[in-house]
């Protein structure tokens with residue numbers, strides 16, 4: 001065991017959100033059983049016109065078999081915009 005805590009990795013963040021997502025299940029019907037509810041989670045770099053702008057999207061693509069729907073679940077956006085956007089308010 002290391003005495004220091006490593007920084008939270010992208011994988012740990014995704015794992016946390018996937019856990020929460022699976023507790024709720026499909027956003028339409030609540031299905032969350034393996035073999036009925038499918039998902040693929042990961043991190044995507046946001047890019048504008050082919051240029052990465054410094055933001056990372058933590059998200060999952062989900063598929064519910066009973067509903068036969070695909071949808072994107074956005075967990076969180078992290079990072080800092082490379083170019084400062086004075087029009088946007090900080091949250």
Ligand SMILES: [Zn+2]
Nearest residue numbers: 026029064067
């Ligand atoms: Zn469903």
